[in-house]
Amino acid sequence: MKNINNYKMGSSMTWSLNNLPIKSLILIALAWLCIQGPLQAQESQEIRYTKPSWFFGIAGGANFNFYRGSTNQLNSDLTPPATFHDAKGVGLFIAPLIEYHRPDTRLGFMLQAGYDNRKAKFDQVVTPCNCPADLSAYISYITVEPSLRFAPFKSNFYLYGGPRFAFIRDQSFTYQLRINPAYPNQVVSPEVKGGFSDVNKTIISMQIGAGFDIPLSSQNHKTQFVLSPFASFQPYFGQNPRSIETLNMTTVRAGVALKFGRGHLIQKPVQKPEEVLLIPDPEVQFSVNAPANVPVQRRVREVFPLRNYVYFNIGSTEIPNRYKLLKKEDVKDFREDQMEMVTPINQSGRSERQMNVYYNVINILGDRMVKNPSATIVLVGSSEKGPKEGREMAESIKFYLVKTFEIKALRIRTKGQFKPNIPSEHPGGILELDLLREGDRRVSIESSSPILLAEFQSGPGKSNFSETANLQVAPIESYVTFDTKGANVAFTSWSIQIVNEKGIVQSFGPYTQESASLSGQSILGTRPEGDFKITMIGQTKSGKTVSKETTAHIVLWAPAKIDEGLRYSVIYEFNDSKAIAIYQKYLTDVVAPKIPANGTVIIHGHADIIGNDAYNLKLSLARANDVKNIIEKALVKSGRTDVKFEVTGYGEDSNFSPFKNEFPEGRAYNRTVIIDIFNKGI
Numbered sequence: 001m002k003n004i005n006n007y008k009m010g011s012s013m014t015w016s017l018n019n020l021p022i023k024s025l026i027l028i029a030l031a032w033l034c035i036q037g038p039l040q041a042q043e044s045q046e047i048r049y050t051k052p053s054w055f056f057g058i059a060g061g062a063n064f065n066f067y068r069g070s071t072n073q074l075n076s077d078l079t080p081p082a083t084f085h086d087a088k089g090v091g092l093f094i095a096p097l098i099e100y101h102r103p104d105t106r107l108g109f110m111l112q113a114g115y116d117n118r119k120a121k122f123d124q125v126v127t128p129c130n131c132p133a134d135l136s137a138y139i140s141y142i143t144v145e146p147s148l149r150f151a152p153f154k155s156n157f158y159l160y161g162g163p164r165f166a167f168i169r170d171q172s173f174t175y176q177l178r179i180n181p182a183y184p185n186q187v188v189s190p191e192v193k194g195g196f197s198d199v200n201k202t203i204i205s206m207q208i209g210a211g212f213d214i215p216l217s218s219q220n221h222k223t224q225f226v227l228s229p230f231a232s233f234q235p236y237f238g239q240n241p242r243s244i245e246t247l248n249m250t251t252v253r254a255g256v257a258l259k260f261g262r263g264h265l266i267q268k269p270v271q272k273p274e275e276v277l278l279i280p281d282p283e284v285q286f287s288v289n290a291p292a293n294v295p296v297q298r299r300v301r302e303v304f305p306l307r308n309y310v311y312f313n314i315g316s317t318e319i320p321n322r323y324k325l326l327k328k329e330d331v332k333d334f335r336e337d338q339m340e341m342v343t344p345i346n347q348s349g350r351s352e353r354q355m356n357v358y359y360n361v362i363n364i365l366g367d368r369m370v371k372n373p374s375a376t377i378v379l380v381g382s383s384e385k386g387p388k389e390g391r392e393m394a395e396s397i398k399f400y401l402v403k404t405f406e407i408k409a410l411r412i413r414t415k416g417q418f419k420p421n422i423p424s425e426h427p428g429g430i431l432e433l434d435l436l437r438e439g440d441r442r443v444s445i446e447s448s449s450p451i452l453l454a455e456f457q458s459g460p461g462k463s464n465f466s467e468t469a470n471l472q473v474a475p476i477e478s479y480v481t482f483d484t485k486g487a488n489v490a491f492t493s494w495s496i497q498i499v500n501e502k503g504i505v506q507s508f509g510p511y512t513q514e515s516a517s518l519s520g521q522s523i524l525g526t527r528p529e530g531d532f533k534i535t536m537i538g539q540t541k542s543g544k545t546v547s548k549e550t551t552a553h554i555v556l557w558a559p560a561k562i563d564e565g566l567r568y569s570v571i572y573e574f575n576d577s578k579a580i581a582i583y584q585k586y587l588t589d590v591v592a593p594k595i596p597a598n599g600t601v602i603i604h605g606h607a608d609i610i611g612n613d614a615y616n617l618k619l620s621l622a623r624a625n626d627v628k629n630i631i632e633k634a635l636v637k638s639g640r641t642d643v644k645f646e647v648t649g650y651g652e653d654s655n656f657s658p659f660k661n662e663f664p665e666g667r668a669y670n671r672t673v674i675i676d677i678f679n680k681g682i
Contacts, residue, residue, distance in 0.1 A: 052261025061255015091117030390416030621649025
C-alpha cells in the first residue's frame with residue numbers, strides 16, 4: 001500500500017449544481033406564475049381550452065443513495081489499509097423534461113435529461129492500527145431517462161418506467177485517516193482528495209416510479225401549469241460505478257416537477273340573440289377508497305436453551321438467592337413440563353418468563369438426573385481467588401442436588417480453577433473489567449449425556465388465546481369511502497351505482513354531503529372480495545345529470561388472524577459470532593427440519609451491554625447471519641430453496657433486548673440469536 005500521507009492533495013471542489021437549493025426551484029416557479037397571471041387574467045372567463053397534450057418543464061428532487069458491496073483500491077496511488085463497505089447519502093437531482101400524453105388517455109411518453117448526484121458517505125472502518133478511517137464519494141452523472149407513462153385509471157395518478165443512461169460527470173472522493181483513540185496526542189492526518197480510478201464512464205440501468213398531477217391553473221387559460229410530486233426507484237441492476245471490486249448503488253428519488261403546456265381553444269357554438277349563456281356547473285372530483293384487511297398477527301411457542309452456568313456473587317460460595325431452591329418435600333411436585341410459555345411475537349415479558357426457567361436450572365438438572373439414573377456430571381467452579389474457592393462453589397451445588405434430589409454423590413464430580421474454560425476477560429482488556437470478571441465467577445455444568453443440558457421446551461396443550469372472530473364488528477376505518485369533492489356546491493344530491501362482475505347492480509343514496517361510507521358487507525354480502533365498476537350520479541343545481549365512473553377492488557373485512565409459530569434460541573460466548581459445534585448440530589438436525597414448506601424464518605441477533613454500541617450492533621448482526629447460513633446450508637443440502645429469511649441485528653438496544661443486564665446470567669442470555677418459524681410469509 002502506498003503511503004497515504006504523501007499522496008498529492010486534490011484540488012478544491014468546484015461549484016456544482018448540487019449547491020443549488022430546492023428552494024430556488026420554487027421561487028422560479030412562483031415568479032413565472034406571477035408573470036403569467038396578469039396576462040391570462042385579461043382573457044375572458046368564458047373562454048375554454050382543452051388540456052395540453054405536450055408539456056415542458058423542470059423536475060427536481062433528492063436522491064437517497066445506498067451503496068453496497070466493497071471498495072478498497074481507490075486509485076493507483078491510494079489503497080487504504082481497510083476495506084469500505086456500506087454507504088448512504090442524499091444528492092440533488094434536477095433535469096428539464098418533456099412529456100406527451102393526450103387528455104384522458106392511459107399511455108404517454110416522458111423524457112428527463114439533467115444532473116444526477118449520487119454522493120454518499122461510507123460507514124467508518126477501523127484500520128489495523130486501531131485508527132478510524134472515513135471515506136466520502138462525490139459521484140455524479142449527466143443522466144438521460146426516457147420513460148413510458150401509464151395512467152391506469154385515466155386520472156391524474158400515473159406510473160412510469162424505462163431505461164436510464166448515465167454519463168459520468170464527477171468521480172471524486174475524500175479520504176480521512178483519523179488518530180488512534182488510545183493516543184489522543186497524535187497528529188491528525190490531512191484529508192486526501194482525489195478521483196476514483198476504473199470508473200465506468202457510461203451506465204445503463206432502469207427506473208420505475210409514480211406521480212400525481214396537480215393542476216395549478218384552470219382550462220380558462222391557454223397556458224396551463226401542473227405540479228407533479230413523484231417518487232421513483234432505481235435498483236442496483238447495472239449500477240456499478242466502477243469496473244473493479246463489487247461496489248454498486250441503489251437510489252430512491254423523491255421530488256416534484258413543474259410542467260406547463262398549451263391547450264387548444266374550444267369553439268363555442270354561435271348563439272342566437274335570444275339565447276342566454278349559462279354558467280358552467282362547478283367541477284366535481286370523484287374517488288373511492290376501499291381499505292384492505294389488517295395483517296395477520298403472530299405469536300410463538302418457545303424452545304428455550306439452558307445456559308449451563310450458575311453465577312455466584314462476589315465474596316460468596318453459596319448459591320445466590322435469585323436461583324429457585326426447593327425443599328426436599330417439594331421435589332415430588334416439581335415437573336419441568338409444567339412451565340408453559342406462549343408469547344406474542346414482540347417478546348413482551350420474555351425476560352421474566354425465561355429467566356424463571358433459568359433460575360430453576362439446578363432443579364431442572366436434578367429432575368433430569370432423577371429420570372436418567374445413569375447420567376453423570378462434572379461441576380467446574382471458577383473463582384478469581386483460586387481453585388480452592390472455585391471448588392467450594394461447585395460443592396455447594398453438589399450438596400443441594402445430593403440433599404434435596406437424593407442424587408448419589410458418586411454421580412457428581414467437582415473441581416476448581418482460576419478461569420473458566422471459555423473466559424469473558426481476555427489478557428490486555430481494559431474496559432468494563434468488573435462486568436467481565438463477574439461473568440467469569442461461575443460454576444459450569446458439564447456432562448457427556450445430552451439429555452441433561454437439552455433445551456427447555458414449553459409443555460404441551462392448546463393455546464390459551466380465545467377465538468373472538470365471530471363476535472367482532474367491522475370497524476369504521478374498514479368501510480369503503482366515496483369522496484365527491486365539490487358536491488355540496490355543484491349538486492343538490494348524488495347517489496352511487498355499483499355493478500359487479502356478473503352485471504348485478506346495487507344502488508345507494510341519495511347523499512347531500514361530500515363523503516359517504518358503506519361497509520364491505522353491504523356491498524359484498526357473504527363474498528370475501530370482488531371487483532366492481534362504481535358510478536357516481538349527481539343532480540346539478542341547474543337540473544343536469546352528471547356521472548363519473550371508476551373501478552375498485554373491495555375486500556370483506558375480517559378480524560386479524562393469528563399465525564402461531566415456533567421460537568428457538570441459541571447462545572453465543574462473549575465477543576463471539578461463531579456458534580459452537582453443539583449448536584451447529586442443533587440448528588442443522590433439529591431446527592432446520594421443523595421449517596415448513598414455503599415457510600418464513602425471522603432471525604434476530606442480540607448482544608449484552610459490555611463493549612461499544614456500534615461494535616455490539618455489528619456483532620449481533622454477525623451472529624444472526626451465522627445462524628442463517630447454518631440453517632440455509634442444511635436446507636440446501638436437503639434440496640430446499642423455498643424458505644424466506646428476515647435477518648436483523650439489534651445489538652444492545654434496550655428496546656429489543658430479550659433480557660435485563662443486571663446480573664451476569666441476564667447478560668449471558670442476551671448473547672443470543674432468536675429464531676422464529678412461521679408457515680408462510682405475510
